[in-house]
Amino acid sequence: xxxxxxxxxxxxxxxxxxxxxxxxxxxxxxxxxxxxxxxxxxxxxxxxxxxxxxxxxxxxxxxxxxxxxxxxxxxxxxxxxxxxxxxxxxxxxxxxxxxxxxxxxxxxxxxxxxxxxxxxxxxxxxxxxxxxxxxxxxxxxxxxxxxxxxxxxxxxxxxxxxxxxxxxxxxxxxxxxxxxxxxxxxxxxxxxxxxxxxxxxxxxxxxxxxx
Amino acid sequence: xxxxxxxxxxxxxxxxxxxxxxxxxxxxxxxxxxxxxxxxxxxxxxxxxxxxxxxxxxxxxxxxxxxxxxxxxxxxxxxxxxxxxxxxxxxxxxxxxxxxxxxxxxxxxxxxxxxxxxxxxxxxxxxxxxxxxxxxxx
Ligand SMILES: [Zn+2]
Numbered sequence: 001x002x003x004x005x006x007x008x009x010x011x012x013x014x015x016x017x018x019x020x021x022x023x024x025x026x027x028x029x030x031x032x033x034x035x036x037x038x039x040x041x042x043x044x045x046x047x048x049x050x051x052x053x054x055x056x057x058x059x060x061x062x063x064x065x066x067x068x069x070x071x072x073x074x075x076x077x078x079x080x081x082x083x084x085x086x087x088x089x090x091x092x093x094x095x096x097x098x099x100x101x102x103x104x105x106x107x108x109x110x111x112x113x114x115x116x117x118x119x120x121x122x123x124x125x126x127x128x129x130x131x132x133x134x135x136x137x138x139x140x141x142x143x144x145x146x147x148x149x150x151x152x153x154x155x156x157x158x159x160x161x162x163x164x165x166x167x168x169x170x171x172x173x174x175x176x177x178x179x180x181x182x183x184x185x186x187x188x189x190x191x192x193x194x195x196x197x198x199x200x201x202x203x204x205x206x207x208x209x210x211x
Numbered sequence: 212x213x214x215x216x217x218x219x220x221x222x223x224x225x226x227x228x229x230x231x232x233x234x235x236x237x238x239x240x241x242x243x244x245x246x247x248x249x250x251x252x253x254x255x256x257x258x259x260x261x262x263x264x265x266x267x268x269x270x271x272x273x274x275x276x277x278x279x280x281x282x283x284x285x286x287x288x289x290x291x292x293x294x295x296x297x298x299x300x301x302x303x304x305x306x307x308x309x310x311x312x313x314x315x316x317x318x319x320x321x322x323x324x325x326x327x328x329x330x331x332x333x334x335x336x337x338x339x340x341x342x343x344x345x346x347x348x349x
C-alpha cells in the first residue's frame with residue numbers, strides 16, 4: 001500500500017483540518033456550566049461502519065477484532081481499543097480514538113478489512129461522517145429531554161447503552177457513556193445546528209436556581 | 212403522534228419512521244407480459260381501505276429495517292406488527308394494546324423471526340390485495 005504511505009507522510013499535519021463544530025468551540029466553553037452541564041466536541045474520532053451477520057464465520061472474525069458484536073438494540077460491545085455500537089440487526093458502528101485511524105498509523109481499519117476478507121459484509125471508514133459531542137453533568141439528561149422522546153430516566157436508559165434516535169429533530173446516535181455523561185453523534189452537516197440547539201437548551205442552567 | 216413498536220427497537224415516535232404504502236403487493240411474475248393498464252395498476256393502484264389495512268413501514272432513524280403493520284385507518288389502532296415476507300395476520304380486536312407504551316426496551320419481538328401473536332377471533336376473512344394482476348407471484 002505505497003499509496004497510503006505517501007498519503008500519511010504528506011498529510012500528517014493535523015493542524016490544517018477543521019472539525020465540523022470547530023467554529024462553536026468558544027461558544028461551547030462559554031455555554032458550559034462547570035459540574036452542571038458541559039458541552040464540548042471530541043473531534044476526529046475513528047469510526048467504522050460494519051455490515052455483517054451475527055454468527056457467521058466472517059461475523060466471528062470481525063467480532064474477534066472488535067471484542068464482540070452487540071446482540072440487540074441499545075447494545076455496546078468492544079475492547080480496550082474500540083467500542084461497537086448496535087445500529088441494526090446487521091449494522092454496527094465502531095468508535096475508536098483518533099489515533100486508531102490509518103492516517104495516523106493506526107491499524108484498526110485494516111485489521112477489520114483483513115477480518116472481512118472476501119466474506120459477505122462491509123467495512124467502511126466513516127470517520128468523517130459524524131462528529132462527536134460530549135455532554136456531561138447533572139443536568140445533561142434534562143437538556144436532552146427537551147428534544148428527545150426516548151425515556152432517558154436512569155431506570156430505563158442505563159449507562160452503556162447507545163440508540164439511534166432524534167434530538168432536536170436531528171437524527172443522531174445517542175450513547176450514554178456514564179451516569180451523567182452522553183456522547184452524541186450527529187452527521188457533520190447537522191453539527192452546527194445541533195450544537196446551537198444544545199447550547200440553547202443549556203442556557204437556563206447557567207442562571208442561579210430559583211429557590 | 213403515533214407510538215410505533217419497531218420489532219427491533221421497541222416503541223418509538225412516529226417521526227422516526229417512514230411509511231412504505233400498502234403491503235403484500237406482489238411483483239408480477241412476468242412483467243413483460245402485462246398490458247400497459249396492468250402494469251400501471253401494479254405500479255400506481257392501491258387499496259383505499261376504511262378499516263384494517265396492511266402496510267409497510269421503515270424505521271428510518273433507528274435500525275433502518277422494514278416491517279409490516281396492520282393498522283385501522285379509521286381509529287389508527289395498530290393491530291399487529293409482523294416481519295416482511297410473513298403473511299398478513301387476521302385483524303383482531305382482542306389483542307391488548309401493548310403498542311402504546313413509552314418504554315424503549317425492545318419489548319416485543321426480535322429480529323424478524325417471531326410474528327405477532329394473533330388470537331383466533333377473526334373479524335372475517337382478510338381481503339386479499341385486489342391490485343395484483345393475474346399471474347402475479349404471492
Ligand atoms: Zn427499529
